[in-house]
Amino acid sequence: MAGLFKKTIPYEFNDPSLVQTKAYVGGQWVSAASGKTFAVLDPEDDQEVCQVADLGQDDVRAAIESAQRAFESYSKTPHRERRWLMRRWSDLPKANREDLAALCTLELAKPFTESLGTVQYAIDFLDWFEGAVERTVGDTIPAFRGNNRVLTIRQPQGVVAAVTPWNSPLAMITRKAGAAIAAGNTVVCKPAPETPLCALALARLFEKAGGPHGVFNVIPCSPESTPAVGQELCHNPYIRHLSFTGSTPVGKYLNTECAKNIKKTSLELGGNAPFIVFEDADLEQAARGLITSKFRSSGQTCVCANRVLVHSSILDKFALILRQCVDDTFVYGSVWDRKVNFGPLYSGKGVDKVRLHIQDAISKGAQVLNDDAFANGVGPNFIKPTIIKVASGSENMKFTNDETFGPLAFLVPFETEEEAIRAANNTDVGLASYFYTENISRLWRVAEALKAGMVGARVGLVSAAEMPFGGIRESGLGREGGMEALEEFLDIKSITIGI
Numbered sequence: 001m002a003g004l005f006k007k008t009i010p011y012e013f014n015d016p017s018l019v020q021t022k023a024y025v026g027g028q029w030v031s032a033a034s035g036k037t038f039a040v041l042d043p044e045d046d047q048e049v050c051q052v053a054d055l056g057q058d059d060v061r062a063a064i065e066s067a068q069r070a071f072e073s074y075s076k077t078p079h080r081e082r083r084w085l086m087r088r089w090s091d092l093p094k095a096n097r098e099d100l101a102a103l104c105t106l107e108l109a110k111p112f113t114e115s116l117g118t119v120q121y122a123i124d125f126l127d128w129f130e131g132a133v134e135r136t137v138g139d140t141i142p143a144f145r146g147n148n149r150v151l152t153i154r155q156p157q158g159v160v161a162a163v164t165p166w167n168s169p170l171a172m173i174t175r176k177a178g179a180a181i182a183a184g185n186t187v188v189c190k191p192a193p194e195t196p197l198c199a200l201a202l203a204r205l206f207e208k209a210g211g212p213h214g215v216f217n218v219i220p221c222s223p224e225s226t227p228a229v230g231q232e233l234c235h236n237p238y239i240r241h242l243s244f245t246g247s248t249p250v251g252k253y254l255n256t257e258c259a260k261n262i263k264k265t266s267l268e269l270g271g272n273a274p275f276i277v278f279e280d281a282d283l284e285q286a287a288r289g290l291i292t293s294k295f296r297s298s299g300q301t302c303v304c305a306n307r308v309l310v311h312s313s314i315l316d317k318f319a320l321i322l323r324q325c326v327d328d329t330f331v332y333g334s335v336w337d338r339k340v341n342f343g344p345l346y347s348g349k350g351v352d353k354v355r356l357h358i359q360d361a362i363s364k365g366a367q368v369l370n371d372d373a374f375a376n377g378v379g380p381n382f383i384k385p386t387i388i389k390v391a392s393g394s395e396n397m398k399f400t401n402d403e404t405f406g407p408l409a410f411l412v413p414f415e416t417e418e419e420a421i422r423a424a425n426n427t428d429v430g431l432a433s434y435f436y437t438e439n440i441s442r443l444w445r446v447a448e449a450l451k452a453g454m455v456g457a458r459v460g461l462v463s464a465a466e467m468p469f470g471g472i473r474e475s476g477l478g479r480e481g482g483m484e485a486l487e488e489f490l491d492i493k494s495i496t497i498g499i
Helices: 057-074 079-095 097-108 112-135 171-182 196-208 226-235 248-259 283-299 315-329 348-363 417-424 440-449 482-488
Strands: 023-025 028-030 037-042 047-053 148-156 159-163 186-190 216-218 239-245 264-268 273-277 305-311 386-389 408-414 432-436 454-457 490-498
Touching (some): 023 057, 023 196, 037 097, 047 196, 057 186, 057 216, 057 226, 079 097, 079 112, 079 171, 079 196, 097 112, 097 196, 112 171, 112 482, 159 171, 159 226, 171 196, 171 239, 196 216, 226 239, 226 248, 239 248, 248 264, 273 283, 273 417, 283 305, 283 315, 283 408, 283 432, 305 315, 305 417, 315 408, 348 408, 408 417, 417 440, 440 454, 482 490
Parallel strands (some): 159 186, 159 239, 186 216, 239 264, 273 305, 273 432, 432 454
Antiparallel strands (some): 023 028, 023 216, 148 490
C-alpha cells in the first residue's frame, strides 16, 4: 500500500481496491468540492494512517439528491431482485474477511482476531436481511362494513441517513444500511470521523456487487465539518428517516432537529448496563459472562456492563474468580499479533475518562484488586482490564451515573434481590441489563423487573442479527436487527376497497 498509507503496517491487502479515501456518491468516487481532507489516526500509536475526503454541506446535499433520484427507481425493484442484491453484497465480505479485519484493526486498533469477529457480525446482518426481504408482507383485515375489504401494504420510506459510530465500524453500517436497502430505501451513510475506511470498503463491495448507483452512498467528514453535515441530514426534505448510534445528548439534539419537519428517527443511544451476580449464581459462569460483557472491545460498546452488582456474601470469592479469569483470558501486545486479544482505547480522550473514574473511586474508598492499569508498554492509549471493589457509597462515584466506556469492572455489594433491582434501574437509560442466578423463579422475576430493552439472563452477550436490538427511556427509539429492523424502514399503508 505504498503511497496511500503514511505508516507501515504488517499486512498486505489481497484486494487493494478496498482501501478507499474518497467519498462514494451516486456510484462514483469523489473528492470534497473544497478539496479538503482529514487525517485518520491509528489508536495503537496515534500515528496518521492516511487522509480521507472531508465532505461539506453542499457535497452532502448533492449525495442526498443522488440518493433521491435512485430511490425513484430502486423502490420499485421487486423483492426478489433486492434479495439477490443483498446476497451478492453479503457474499463479498465473506471473500474479503481478512482485508476488512485489517482495516478495522488499522483505524480502531482492535486486535486482528477480534476484528475478524467484527467482520462476521457485519456479515450476519447482511445475511439476515437478505433472508428477510421476502417476508415483509401486508395483511388482510376483516372489515366492519360488509361491503368493504381492508388490506395493508408495506412500502419503503425514501432516503435514509445512517449516522454510525466508531466502536463497531462494519456491523453498525450493515445493521442500518442493510435493513434500509433490503426494505427498498436508499442510504446516505455518514461514518464516524475516526473510522471512515471500513465504511468506504463496504461501499466498494456494494459497487462490486452491482449495487445500483445512488442506492448506497458514503460521505466521510471531519469532526469540524460534522455539525454542518448533521444539519443537512436533519433538515433536507429528501431525508425521510435518520438512524443514529451514539451518545444520548447528540441523539436528543438530532431528534429535536428532525422533529421540525416530522422526520422519522431511529436512535440507539448510551447505556449504563447493570450486571447482577446473585448469591446462588454459578460464579465461574458469571465471571466468564462478565469477561464477555465488560471487556470485549476493551469495554467500548454501548451494551458493556458498567455497574457490577454482587451479593455481599460472595463478593470476595467472585472477585478472586474474576481476577483469575482476566489473567487466564487476555494476551497483550501488538494488535496485529494473532495471539493478542485485548487492545487499546480509541483515543487519549477515552483514556482520560477511565483515569478519572479510577481516581474518583479510589478517593472515595474503592480498592483496585489487580495490577496497575497503566503499567504497560503497549502504547499511549492502552489500559489493562481492571477490577475495582467498592465497599460502600457507590452512588456518589462517577461511574454510577456516567458510562465509563473502558475496561473497568466496579464490583458493588448488595444484600437483597429488591435492592439489586432498585440499584440496576436507578438510571435514566435502559439499553441492556445482565444477571446470573440458578433460581428459575428469580430468573423470570428479575428479567421482567429490569428496565432495559435487552436482558441477558445467564449470558454476557445480547447482540445478534436475528434479535431486535435497542433500548428504552433515554437509550433511544426503535430497534435494529430481526424483522423489527425492516419494519423501522417501511411505511404501512391501509387500503380500503368497496365491492
